[in-house]
Amino acid sequence: xxxxxxxxxxxxxxxxxxxxxxxxxxxxxxxxxxxxxxxxxxxxxxxxxxxxxxxxxxxxxxxxxxxxxxxxxxxxxxxxxxxxxxxxxxxxxxxxxxxxxxxxxxxxxxxxxxxxxxxxxxxxxxxxxxxxxxxxxxxxxxxxxxxxxxxxxxxxxxxxxxxxxxxxxxxxxxxxxxxxxxxxxxxxxxxxxxxxxxxxxxxxxxxxxxxxxxxxxxxxxxxxxxxxxxxxxxxxxxxxxxxxxxxxxxxxxxxxxxxxxxxxxxxxxxxxxxxxxxxxxxxxxxxxxxxxxxxxxxxxxxxxxxxxxxxxxxxxxxxxxxxxxxxxxxxxxxxxxxxxxxxxxxxxxxxxxxxxxxxxxxxxxxxxxxxxxxxxxxxxxxxxxxxxxxxxxxxxxxxxxxxxxxxxxxxxxxxxxxxxxxxxxxxxxxxxxxxxxxxxxxxxxxxxxxxxxxxxxxxxxxxxxxxxxxxxxxxxx
Numbered sequence: 001x002x003x004x005x006x007x008x009x010x011x012x013x014x015x016x017x018x019x020x021x022x023x024x025x026x027x028x029x030x031x032x033x034x035x036x037x038x039x040x041x042x043x044x045x046x047x048x049x050x051x052x053x054x055x056x057x058x059x060x061x062x063x064x065x066x067x068x069x070x071x072x073x074x075x076x077x078x079x080x081x082x083x084x085x086x087x088x089x090x091x092x093x094x095x096x097x098x099x100x101x102x103x104x105x106x107x108x109x110x111x112x113x114x115x116x117x118x119x120x121x122x123x124x125x126x127x128x129x130x131x132x133x134x135x136x137x138x139x140x141x142x143x144x145x146x147x148x149x150x151x152x153x154x155x156x157x158x159x160x161x162x163x164x165x166x167x168x169x170x171x172x173x174x175x176x177x178x179x180x181x182x183x184x185x186x187x188x189x190x191x192x193x194x195x196x197x198x199x200x201x202x203x204x205x206x207x208x209x210x211x212x213x214x215x216x217x218x219x220x221x222x223x224x225x226x227x228x229x230x231x232x233x234x235x236x237x238x239x240x241x242x243x244x245x246x247x248x249x250x251x252x253x254x255x256x257x258x259x260x261x262x263x264x265x266x267x268x269x270x271x272x273x274x275x276x277x278x279x280x281x282x283x284x285x286x287x288x289x290x291x292x293x294x295x296x297x298x299x300x301x302x303x304x305x306x307x308x309x310x311x312x313x314x315x316x317x318x319x320x321x322x323x324x325x326x327x328x329x330x331x332x333x334x335x336x337x338x339x340x341x342x343x344x345x346x347x348x349x350x351x352x353x354x355x356x357x358x359x360x361x362x363x364x365x366x367x368x369x370x371x372x373x374x375x376x377x378x379x380x381x382x383x384x385x386x387x388x389x390x391x392x393x394x395x396x397x398x399x400x401x402x403x404x405x406x407x408x409x410x411x412x413x414x415x416x417x418x419x420x421x422x423x424x425x426x427x428x429x430x431x432x433x434x435x436x437x438x439x440x441x442x443x444x445x446x447x448x449x450x451x452x453x454x455x456x457x458x459x460x461x462x463x464x465x466x467x468x469x470x471x472x473x474x475x476x477x
Contacts, residue, residue, distance in 0.1 A: 004127025018102035033107035048073035086457035089122030124161035164464035167274035171462030175250035218299030220307025242347030246354035247273030254327030271449030279470035359422030389468035
């Protein structure tokens with residue numbers, strides 16, 4: 001992949017020919033930068049009078065240099081200022097080529113440290129492009145921020161952005177390149193770099209450990225399933241955070257075959273695993289004083305003579321049995337084993353994440369993840385972390401009345417409920433495998449986790465959704 005570079009300068013701005021200068025304003029009167037640092041030519045530039053306006057105001061010689069200048073007004077009523085600052089950077093990056101500019105330059109004053117961090121995030125994640133398979137690649141554009149904040153201020157933003165982009169790389173790769181075996185190997189190597197202890201369970205180990213759900217879903221593929229366990233255990237850890245992420249590296253639907261159009265984004269069906277592994281990497285790199293264990297069950301839901309069937313009964317790690325009514329409701333089956341394993345460790349907090357149901361997208365659209373949990377205080381903590389990260393979560397009801405829909409006459413439960421409320425019944429299914437853990441949340445990220453079009457400051461393709469939220473939550477602990 002290619003992404004924009006970012007550098008922070010604490011000295012007075014030095015402008016070069018070919019610069020695209022972006023001046024952020026909080027409203028029609030208040031700049032978010034120190035105007036005294038600008039050349040005299042800039043003092044007569046117009047201030048944006050419309051909320052959310054991004055407008056080029058000069059393409060002429062300023063201080064005898066050919067420089068493009070734009071003003072940007074952050075619309076505080078619409079969105080948090082830092083989210084719009086990230087978008088401001090990505091808009092500038094998108095326009096650089098057409099303007100013939102070589103780099104983006106912006107300024108932030110000492111009163112706005114979060115905006116400064118947002119510029120870094122906008123450059124590193126907003127400037128991302130998965131160009132591995134393009135014969136002609138565009139050279140990366142540099143983003144320079146002039147502010148009072150030194151490089152240490154941006155350490156967390158850099159680390160989290162790096163982990164988000166790594167997750168996006170793995171998600172954007174075609175299924176022929178990223179499958180359970182190759183992804184497990186990649187997680188092992190990357191985990192070491194970030195300070196994680198990574199263990200990979202192959203199909204023999206999964207069988208010995210009675211992980212029948214993972215084995216059933218992954219049994220139809222030539223590349224057999226894996227379970228990746230990533231651990232970070234610093235001395236004097238204050239608590240234990242358990243993370244579980246669905247890792248379906250490609251979802252054909254199995255014998256409940258998806259139509260071709262619905263398969264188009266199914267390489268993103270490992271978004272939960274990418275989220276939790278990326279978050280674990282970031283937490284370890286930041287050396288946060290908490291213990292983290294992440295479980296990522298990986299499988300390719302394929303069709304073959306060895307694939308699991310509709311009407312099969314699966315025995316899971318917990319000993320509970322599942323009647324299969326839909327082989328395309330596979331994510332919850334592999335999560336059943338992973339959640340059981342996670343609960344055996346008795347973490348203080350347990351969060352699972354999955355691109356689980358189309359019903360969540362019907363309810364909330366493609367930009368918002370559904371949050372399920374019956375501990376309101378824990379729910380609020382994670383919701384607040386999402387706000388801090390600039391990722392949208394919305395609480396949904398764990399309506400126990402729908403649990404009846406999962407009853408089976410030949411097994412402990414069915415893997416699907418009725419026609420309506422599918423995201424809720426999926427969450428209730430997972431809840432059956434959560435034992436001896438008081439604080440559990442399920443995130444259905446099917447919308448933002450599988451969205452191929454642009455989202456906020458992120459361009460087309462994989463988003464790496466949720467990593468920043470989990471890191472913010474870990475910081476709060």
